[in-house]
Amino acid sequence: MSNPQNLSYTEEHEWVDAADPAAATVGITAYAANALGDVVYVQLPAVGDNLTAGQPCGEIESTKSVSELYAPADGEVVEINEAVVDSPELVNTDPFGDGWLFRFRVAGDLELLDAERYAELTKEEG
Numbered sequence: 001m002s003n004p005q006n007l008s009y010t011e012e013h014e015w016v017d018a019a020d021p022a023a024a025t026v027g028i029t030a031y032a033a034n035a036l037g038d039v040v041y042v043q044l045p046a047v048g049d050n051l052t053a054g055q056p057c058g059e060i061e062s063t064k065s066v067s068e069l070y071a072p073a074d075g076e077v078v079e080i081n082e083a084v085v086d087s088p089e090l091v092n093t094d095p096f097g098d099g100w101l102f103r104f105r106v107a108g109d110l111e112l113l114d115a116e117r118y119a120e121l122t123k124e125e126g
Contacts, residue, residue: 003029003119004096008112011121012070015096018110023078027100028060028069028091031122036062039091044069044080044102051075053108058101059093069101072106 006051007015013032018024033039041061051057051071058069080102084090113121 003031003115005115007096008110008122009019009118010070010072010112013122014070014072016072016110016112018106018112021106023103024073024106024110025100025103026072026076027095029122030067030095032042032067033092033099034094036060036067036091037064038062039088040060042084042091042101044085044087045077047077047080049077051077051104053111060088071104072112073106073110075104075106077102077104079103 007017009015009029013029015027015029016024039060039062039090043059045051045057051074053071053073056068057071060067060069084099084101105112
């Protein structure tokens with residue numbers, strides 16, 4: 001699966017749609033979902049939680065391992081995807097769509113990778 005060009009990416013394999021900085025959407029990439037294997041549990045930050053860029057803010061558990069979610073920037077959580085909490089497999093089946101994780105109000109700088117640079121990163125790691 002290719003990485004959508006309209007999104008930005010972190011080195012921790014999360015994607016960010018910051019078209020609306022009042023409700024930037026965060027998910028994990030198809031690369032990360034594939035590396036994790038079958039996702040069985042998702043722990044997301046709570047609405048109202050303050051995020052600090054680069055700090056853990058949740059977890060994704062798969063049949064292989066547990067991985068932390070990292071805040072892509074400073075901000076405040078404004079919404080979580082209850083569908084993913086109820087059906088964690090959405091992270092695997094639709095990571096760039098229904099498998100989104102949370103939305104947050106961006107309060108700091110977004111220092112993210114574009115799709116081309118993220119593709120280079122995953123090629124180097126692959």
